[in-house]
Amino acid sequence: MSKDYAYDAIIIGAGPAGIACAYTLAKNGKSTLVIERGNTPGSKNVTGGRLYTYALDMVDEGLAAEAALERKVTHEQIIILDGNRSISIDYHDPSFNSECKSPQSYTILRAVFDEWFANKAVELGATVACGIKVDGLIEKNGQVVGVVAGEDNIYAGIVIAADGVNSLIAQKAGLISDIKPHAVGVGVKEVILLPSVTIESRFNLKKDEGASCLMLGCTEGIHGGGFLYTNRESISLGCVFVVDELAGHGRQVHDIFQELKMHPTIYPLIEGGETVEYGAHLVSEAGYREFPKKPYKDGLLVIGDSAGFVISTGYSLRGIDLAMVSGIAAARAIIAEKDPVRVGPVYMNELEKNLLMPTMKAVDGYYDILEIPRIYSSYPKLAAGLFEKLFTVDGKVPRSMKKEIRGLIKQNGLSAWQLIKDGFRGVKSI
């Protein structure tokens, strides 16, 4: 009894990229079908859980104000861990981003947020089909004209790949190659339930306020870091490791993560909570330099993680906002240019106009600092050692600070020359 279906646009994946695109297209009267393999949008996603809300307002003015969000981030913390020691830096600004209408970032739970966001697109007329995996693309004379899912073929004027990191669709279209181990991280995350009052007292938060916390030194020297976000009634705790280093390391991600949970600084924050969700997911660590030369081909645009729009700097991880911004760019290009063969360059132009490409280029240098392996083990040790000396009062005559530092540098297997070199690389890349 099935009829033949044809849409103006088919979007593969109901993540933030796909939904932002669908929302914009549907709002502009395009018949839009989003296909998601999870049983509900967000059900298959693993993410840290912080959203920079400017992106939502870019999708539609005022959208951030009604979104399904958890807590506004007013505490930005960095914790440097070494063994059982730690240094915490807490930047608190209760009116964070007060000049804007909405605070700059919120913690979110993707299962809740994605479903809310998808429903918004449905209200505007988009169709979201869940529980369906797209297996491939239909091409005619080198142009993508539809998708294949199981036994069904569905056609569209244009197809948008928003299927996330390591995009099968972009690979099938020949736009990206298989994943490179050094350019991808694996993230693990747990959601730990705690009463909201407990969260507020442990993190020193007012009601609705939230903390974002990034951790260095928790990855056993592997390129990566940890994160912790406070939701209303849960904590999202996780870490990210670069895949190829992990392979050489001989330890399971899961074990390192369990140790992080038991760290004397972290454990009191999650104590008594119950883990209700555990997930692992890939994260693109590549940045601009690994960005596909052409995130499009005739009849196909690639957005979000599928195209590599992620900025991972160690002190922040941005992917959700960039995914949305790229989704908007794709939608605007499709609205402006009817010809599926000419829409690709228009999309590139939109990415420039809405500042996504310039942002990717600007932060590219950060990757130079992040590639210094010492950041993930020796420097946390050095810093922790330094603080230990600073705070130790034992009645003896204190040694000069200079001597202490020199001793610590040596003790941690570093040379002054390396320090200078790394410092220089840091300055250069900023």
Added chain:
Amino acid sequence: MPGIFVYADTVEACASLISAAYGSARGVCALTFDEKRADELGGYGADKVFLLKGDNPMQESYAKAIAALLAKEGPEVFLVGSSTTGREIAAKVAMYLDCGLVGDISSLAFEGGKTITTRYIYGGAAIQTEVLDGYAVVTVPKGKFEARKYEGKTSDVITLKVESDNRVTLKETIPLEKDSKDLGAANIVVCIGMGFDKKEDMKIAEDLGRVLGATIGCTRGIVEERHWLPAGSYIGISGTTVKPSMYISLGVSGQIQHVVGIRDSKIIVAVNSNANAPIFMAADYGIVGDMYEIIPLLTEAIRDVKV
């Protein structure tokens, strides 16, 4: 005569229901189709026995007739043995009499004029207590109550011709394979889970079962998906409930639908390679590890203590 009416499709089940009702200090009246053994029921405490007679081999077909009898006799509660046949009769009778029905209870009590039942819901995650005020039907799982004999007690057997509904006709009866029958009554149960990779691997579990004198049971997937063991071998909410002195699970994750069927076990032992498997929360003793190594060791160790 008001009081409690009981019906089950075997004399044994019927006897256990009579014992359950006997303590209520109300009259107990048993319904049976078993002509040969109807007079035994008095010895279990029935004050009156109705021997129902009809030509249809399917006892389900007499639901309407039973409802009519109950309507006439006006009992307070109708206890039914929870078999496929019993459940169908119970549900239809409850509808004909427009009364409540609590199915597959895990406990039963009579308080004043009321009947208090508990039963599992949400696959066994929760337990619900219901109060039945007057007229109600309750189905009781097999073996829930022990049948008791009362020396010298007998009762009248009243034979009653009953009408059947012949719209459903029986064409063929195929007995189930023998070995799956006594699982519910087994004293020791070894349970095979989906953690087994191949059918041949079940041998190590069977060896363990042999030294223990255990009956082999399994989880649903072993029967329904893999067809390794006959229907009737699986334990759980949609399978058999076991109540052995010891139950040992091998490669069973311990999902609630399975666990609900093992809760009456005296001791529960679990072997699973995943330390987070929920079976450990249901177990008295757990070993985290590869069962392919552990089972042969356990078989040896038990053989040693047995000789």
Added chain:
Amino acid sequence: MAKIIACYKWVTDEADIRINSEGSIDFSKAKGKISDYDKNAIEAAMQAAQSIGASAVALTFGTAKAKLSLKDALTRGPAESFWVCSESAEKADGAATAKVLAEAVKKIGDYRLIICAEGASDTYARQVGPRIAARLDLPCITSVRGFEIQGDVITATRKLDNRTEVVKAGLPALISVLPEVNEAPIPGLKAVLDAGKKRSTEFKLQDIGLTDADVAPRTEVRDFKAYIMNRKNIIISADTNADKVKELVANLRKDGVI
């Protein structure tokens, strides 16, 4: 066209319910789903409809929340869906549910076969099917693990406790099916898209001639709490597997089970 009616229930997904430490149950995060067994009932209706050239339809009784189920049900193939919407469904027992479904079946009319699952995955009360048959005075076959329709006759295989039976009945009839009756397929993309175009009809109780009093439950729920396991929960933590086994056996001997 004659209809085959599959009844289903929109239930709380037991995987999402949380047990609080004091034994109360938290449903606040729980989502709904079509009761697992009912997916087989719907698929059975699809196969039956195809074999006799009838039209399969889905029927549910539920609160406003059950609206979410309609599309899901239609995705599984039925041509249209019917929903008796009443808040009384929240507390309905088998008696109330069967009355509502039976009256809705009459209202839908022109049916050859009604298919229920043996029980719902939340209460698993196993009574609604035969109750509906009793109310509609239909032949009833429970515990069905396979069936076939030829002309006006259904032949079914039933699973009983110690035997299997093959039985026959004339249509119209009601059957309640076990999950092994078929494998419910995961709906494909076109099935999902088709569902959006199918008709759903909503009934209120008065539309099917019932009042709130008719659907009052016949049993009173006094208490409802989490089942708390009371077990030793000893994880044997010796170094080697051999030592673990030794310790286990020692414990089992102490407990007197071997």
